[in-house]
Amino acid sequence: xxxxxxxxxxxxxxxxxxxxxxxxxxxxxxxxxxxxxxxxxxxxxxxxxxxxxxxxxxxxxxxxxxxxxxxxxxxxxxxxxxxxxxxxxxxxxxxxxxxxxxxxxxxxxxxxxxxxxxxxxxxxxxxxxxxxxxxxxxxxxxxxx
Numbered sequence: 632x633x634x635x636x637x638x639x640x641x642x643x644x645x646x647x648x649x650x651x652x653x654x655x656x657x658x659x660x661x662x663x664x665x666x667x668x669x670x671x672x673x674x675x676x677x678x679x680x681x682x683x684x685x686x687x688x689x690x691x692x693x694x695x696x697x698x699x700x701x702x703x704x705x706x707x708x709x710x711x712x713x714x715x716x717x718x719x720x721x722x723x724x725x726x727x728x729x730x731x732x733x734x735x736x737x738x739x740x741x742x743x744x745x746x747x748x749x750x751x752x753x754x755x756x757x758x759x760x761x762x763x764x765x766x767x768x769x770x771x772x773x774x775x776x
Contacts, residue, residue, distance in 0.1 A: 686715035688763040701773035718765040728759025741772040
């Protein structure tokens with residue numbers, strides 16, 4: 632008799648635990664399905680955390696480094712610099728950030744929105760924006776100073 636009572640108590644405890652797990656899963660599914668999707672945005676104070684990759688696409692020595700210094704003085708987080716295939720025009724490409732992030736970078740360089748290339752954020756890239764400094768770099772703000 633004592634064994635059947637112990638067995639019943641363990642079975643009841645297992646059922647309660649199972650019911651709690653099922654309830655948690657249903658809650659997670661419901662919040663995932665019924666919560667509206669949002670597009671991430673940044674306030675002006677968060678702009679300093681925009682991560683930028685600066686690539687020299689003009690072939691001029693020290694171009695990426697000089698541009699990096701300029702952007703860092705304006706509060707951008709330049710985390711990578713390098714070289715890229717030659718380009719005639721400077722462009723800002725959205726990576727994992729938003730188009731607004733790219734526009735902030737473009738505006739800091741004196742570029743218009745036409746130089747921002749969007750295709751939607753990509754989750755497989757860790758940087759917010761890639762800046763390709765093209766052969767038109769003498770017209771950019773860092774080189775006009």
